Amino acid sequence: MKVTVFGTGYVGLVQGAVLAEVGHDVICVDIDQAKVDNLKQGIIPIYEPGLGNLVKQNHAAGRLNFTTNAELGVQHGDIQFIAVGTPPDEDGSADLQYVLKVAETIATHMQGHKVVVDKSTVPVGTGDKVSAKITEVLAKSGREEFSFDVVSNPEFLKEGSAVADCMRPDRIIIGTSSEQAEELMRELYTPFNRNHEKVIVMDVRSAELTKYAANCMLATKISFMNEMANLAEQLGADIEMVRQGIGSDPRIGYHFIYPGVGYGGSCFPKDVQALIRTADNIDFDAKVLKAVEARNNEQKTTLFQKISKHFNGELAGKTFALWGLSFKPNTDDMREAPSRVLMEALWQEGARVQAFDPEAMEEAQRIYGEQCRKGQLTLCGTKESALNHADALVIVTEWQNFKAPDFTLIKQQLNLPLIFDGRNLFEPKRLSKKGFTYYSVGRC
Numbered sequence: 444m445k446v447t448v449f450g451t452g453y454v455g456l457v458q459g460a461v462l463a464e465v466g467h468d469v470i471c472v473d474i475d476q477a478k479v480d481n482l483k484q485g486i487i488p489i490y491e492p493g494l495g496n497l498v499k500q501n502h503a504a505g506r507l508n509f510t511t512n513a514e515l516g517v518q519h520g521d522i523q524f525i526a527v528g529t530p531p532d533e534d535g536s537a538d539l540q541y542v543l544k545v546a547e548t549i550a551t552h553m554q555g556h557k558v559v560v561d562k563s564t565v566p567v568g569t570g571d572k573v574s575a576k577i578t579e580v581l582a583k584s585g586r587e588e589f590s591f592d593v594v595s596n597p598e599f600l601k602e603g604s605a606v607a608d609c610m611r612p613d614r615i616i617i618g619t620s621s622e623q624a625e626e627l628m629r630e631l632y633t634p635f636n637r638n639h640e641k642v643i644v645m646d647v648r649s650a651e652l653t654k655y656a657a658n659c660m661l662a663t664k665i666s667f668m669n670e671m672a673n674l675a676e677q678l679g680a681d682i683e684m685v686r687q688g689i690g691s692d693p694r695i696g697y698h699f700i701y702p703g704v705g706y707g708g709s710c711f712p713k714d715v716q717a718l719i720r721t722a723d724n725i726d727f728d729a730k731v732l733k734a735v736e737a738r739n740n741e742q743k744t745t746l747f748q749k750i751s752k753h754f755n756g757e758l759a760g761k762t763f764a765l766w767g768l769s770f771k772p773n774t775d776d777m778r779e780a781p782s783r784v785l786m787e788a789l790w791q792e793g794a795r796v797q798a799f800d801p802e803a804m805e806e807a808q809r810i811y812g813e814q815c816r817k818g819q820l821t822l823c824g825t826k827e828s829a830l831n832h833a834d835a836l837v838i839v840t841e842w843q844n845f846k847a848p849d850f851t852l853i854k855q856q857l858n859l860p861l862i863f864d865g866r867n868l869f870e871p872k873r874l875s876k877k878g879f880t881y882y883s884v885g886r887c
């Protein structure tokens with residue numbers, strides 16, 4: 444099938460590549476010429492396991508093409524995906540200007556029936572706005588005879604396993620009231636709908652809300668567990684035991700109940716905020732979501748509070764080894780990363796940071812070039828070199844190769860045998876036997 448994807452960001456690029464991989468004929472459109480040129484050479488702008496090869500192979504096979512020519516893109520696909528960004532605007536609502544601009548572009552160039560699919564995470568009601576925009580542009584240019592359908596088809600991929608998530612989706616949500624569009628979307632996704640039925644068809648608004656509800660539910664689980672962890676610390680309980688105790692109930696489950704330093708990334712913080720704003724706009728007080736957000740913002744400061752308390756607030760001139768900059772493992776993404784809140788708080792108090800991350804070093808340099816120049820941040824080539832004469836080790840992201848470090852070396856390198864662990868990677872008893880003072884989350 445002929446497919447066009449507008450936007451070669453995370454969602455659009457993965458979606459385009461995966462659709463090409465199963466044999467569809469895909470054109471990805473982006474306004475950024477340099478990005479398009481790079482993609483044609485297989486240079487991808489993000490770190491995502493497997494994506495580079497997928498792009499290269501499918502481009503070489505002629506099934507995946509990249510262009511800045513929107514008209515060409517509109518003419519190509521019977522299905523037109525909108526996968527451009529919806530950044531939060533000042534009050535936290537999703538900014539729809541890019542989505543609506545693509546709708547306008549499609550309407551301007553379409554010559555026959557098009558199925559326009561919202562893949563970006565967009566607030567409930569966006570499908571109607573896209574529809575209205577296309578109708579308006581068609582009317583203005585006297586081309587009312589062209590028909591179209593608008594479908595909501597949200598994406599549920601996770602950074603770090605985006606290709607696998609997209610190749611083997613848990614569910615395929617198709618929001619539409621048009622039988623013709625439903626049929627086309629079912630055909631498009633047939634290669635991904637093996638073993639058991641994964642397609643769930645619903646109306647557009649329900650599909651739009653499904654995406655937000657899924658992310659907000661996951662964010663709620665995390666904030667709830669972080670609240671329990673903080674409580675456990677005060678009550679002298681061990682959250683890791685509590686986690687196993689409650690996870691064994693299948694109604695709760697073991698997934699997504701790891702306490703830590705708060706959720707980050709490009710989705711949860713933005714989507715929780717956006718749904719709060721959507722609710723506010725209709726005078727609905729989203730009490731649970733507001734609490735989820737408040738707990739998360741506070742959780743991002745807990746490591747700093749522990750560090751500050753340990754040193755009686757005297758952090759000026761201290762040096763901290765930081766392991767993990769990305770918001771989670773297997774990505775170089777530092778958007779809304781807890782590491783940033785921690786580093787900025789440490790700098791504020793006059794401390795220095797020596798950081799290592801397996802993938803996010805360039806990103807850290809890009810964001811904190813000034814702090815690097817000022818000597819507040821040193822980006823180290825290895826996790827060991829970050830330890831050099833630091834006053835403590837702080838772990839923020841649970842990368843695999845942080846999980847069994849050489850503790851003897853850590854002790855030798857640090858000024859003090861002191862670890863602040865935001866991800867509960869180690870056993871407190873074992874660390875204390877090794878002579879470390881060890882702080883973790885929700886354990887005494």
Ligand code: UDX
Pocket residue numbers: 598599600601602603658661665698699700701702703704705706707708709710711770771
């Ligand atoms: C998320 C959703 O999982 C995905 O379905 C959606 O499409 C986009 O948003 P992503 O942002 O890539 O994906 O990250 P995810 O793996 O879900 O982790 C989000 C954050 O939650 C991370 O900061 C992670 O450290 C944190 N987290 C996750 C916890 O603190 N505890 C947990 O138990 C799980």
